[in-house]
Structures are given as C-alpha cells and as structure tokens.
Amino acid sequence: KNVQLVACGISPTVMPKNVKSEHVGNPVRKDVLSRAGAPYIPPxxxxxxxxxxxxxxGAKILSNIVPEAISCLPEEILNFIRVFQQARDEDCQRVELYYSNNGIKCDVRPFFDDVASYLSEAQLIISRSGASSVADIGVIGRPSILIPLESAVRDEQTLNAYPLKKSQAxxxxxxxNLSVxxxxxxxxxxxxxxxRASKMAANARKTVTIEATKRLADRVEEISGYPVT
Incomplete structure (x- = not known):
C-alpha cells in the first residue's frame, strides 16, 4: 500500500483498486536489443x-512432443529444416537420437549461450511464454508457437502470451491441449x-516497447529522485 507506482511489463495487467500502474514493457538484454527488428527470412x-x-x-513436455511433431511434417518442409532445441541434461541424448533416427538435422543442448542469434535466425520459435522469452520474441520479431506453463500459480504465462496471440503473431x-x-x-x-509467417513476424514487433529499459529507469529516477547509472 506504500507503493507509488507499479511498472508493468505486460498490458493489460490487473491491479488492486487505487493502485497506480503504468505499462513500461519488459526490459531485454543488450544482445537482443541489438537485433531489434532484424530482417526476417520467411520459410x-x-x-x-x-x-x-x-x-x-528446459521443459520435459517439449522434449517429449516437439521432436515427434516435427517428424510428422511433410517432406517438402522437413528436407529444409534444422532444429535447435533446449532440453534438460537427462533428455538431450534421447531427443538428439530421435531427430537423427528420423533424418532431421538438429542441435540439442541444455543451454544456448547466444540466444539472440538463434532467435534472429529462426523461421519459427516454439517456446514457453515466460515474460523474458515473450519480450525477446517480440523485440526481434519472429513467428512463434507458445505453450504456457500450466503449473504457473496465477497462469501468468497465458497472460504473457496474450498480446502476441491477440496480434496474430x-x-x-x-x-x-498439447498433442503431437x-x-x-x-x-x-x-x-x-x-x-503468413512474415505477417506474424511483423505483428510480433508491434507488441513490445523497445525502450522499456529507459522508460523503467526514467520512472525510478522520477520517483526516487536519484539517477539510475
């Protein structure tokens, strides 16, 4: 009740009565920001x-379902695809083996260092819809298929995905409801x-605030009276 302002990353965000809020957007890392609006190469x-x-x-459900779903694609798509997939340590070998056995080029790791690069080079992103992932997808501007984490307490990942869904991005x-x-x-x-893919990419860029970091810093300085360095 002593908060002067709640800075929101996603709009709309439901606030308690008489609580002042402002949509500033979700700040993203510099490497993501440097690729903001990078040209999209359609499929x-x-x-x-x-x-x-x-x-x-990683997410076990994605390791279980995504490889088989991709293997079911028609040959005219499969022949040109390479999959880069984040998976848990214990799932990496299994996932990689499935792709290899189905003739699908892949790179499966527990962690990708240069996420911004993989995002910008992708024709399609399949992801959970955490706040930072959704912001990264929007800033770079790529078509996505989002599977919100069902166990999230307030179903916040569904809310995070809403702007991209509403914008047909x-x-x-x-x-x-997820199935192969x-x-x-x-x-x-x-x-x-x-x-369709190009339109989704363009629409994704319209869902984010590129200057989220600056807007948040400005509000902190304004309210605290101290400069943000």
Whole structure:
C-alpha cells in the first residue's frame, strides 16, 4: 500500500483498486536489443531453422512432443529444416537420437549461450511464454508457437502470451491441449505459408516497447529522485 507506482511489463495487467500502474514493457538484454527488428527470412525452399526454448531448465513436455511433431511434417518442409532445441541434461541424448533416427538435422543442448542469434535466425520459435522469452520474441520479431506453463500459480504465462496471440503473431496451445498432431499442424501452417509467417513476424514487433529499459529507469529516477547509472 506504500507503493507509488507499479511498472508493468505486460498490458493489460490487473491491479488492486487505487493502485497506480503504468505499462513500461519488459526490459531485454543488450544482445537482443541489438537485433531489434532484424530482417526476417520467411520459410521456403531453403535452409530453415526452428528454435525450441523450454525456459531456464528446459521443459520435459517439449522434449517429449516437439521432436515427434516435427517428424510428422511433410517432406517438402522437413528436407529444409534444422532444429535447435533446449532440453534438460537427462533428455538431450534421447531427443538428439530421435531427430537423427528420423533424418532431421538438429542441435540439442541444455543451454544456448547466444540466444539472440538463434532467435534472429529462426523461421519459427516454439517456446514457453515466460515474460523474458515473450519480450525477446517480440523485440526481434519472429513467428512463434507458445505453450504456457500450466503449473504457473496465477497462469501468468497465458497472460504473457496474450498480446502476441491477440496480434496474430503467435499460435498459443494450452499445455492440456498439447498433442503431437495439434503441434505438427500448427508448425505446418506457419512454415508452409511464407506470407503468413512474415505477417506474424511483423505483428510480433508491434507488441513490445523497445525502450522499456529507459522508460523503467526514467520512472525510478522520477520517483526516487536519484539517477539510475
């Protein structure tokens, strides 16, 4: 009750009565910001990249379903695909073996150092919808399929995904609805339509505030009276 202002990363954010709030956006890392609005190469008859992010520790459900969903794609798409997938340590070998056995080029790791680079080079991103992941996808501007974490206490990942879904920049699949067939169809619809994919990429860029870091710092300085260095 002593807070003067709540800075919100996602809009709309429901606030308690009489609490002042402002949408400033989610700050992103410098390496992501340096690729803001990087040109998007739509899917086609050329090498394509799918980047799969599962959050800070990977996501077992993505390791279980994404490889099979991708293997179900038609050959005219599969022939050009390379998958970069984040997975838990204990899942990496299994996931990599599945891709290899199905003739799909892949790079499976517990962690990718240069996430911004993989995001900017991807034709499609499959991801959880944590606040930072959603912000990164929007700043760089890429089509995405988002699977919100169902166990989140306030279902905040569904709320995080809402701006991208509303702007037709992402396909959102609830975790309890996720299946190999549903995910494979969603991937196919995007990668078989360069026009649709390009529109999703452009729409993603409209959902974020590029100057979120500056706006947040300005409010801190304004309220505290101290400069942010």
């Amino acid at each position: 086609g008859d050329h090498p394509m990249s799918i980047f799969v992010m599962g959050g800070s520790q 992402a396909t959102v699949i609830a975790e309890h 067939k549903r995910l494979s169809n969603a991937i196919r619809k995007i990668l078989s339509s360069p026009e």
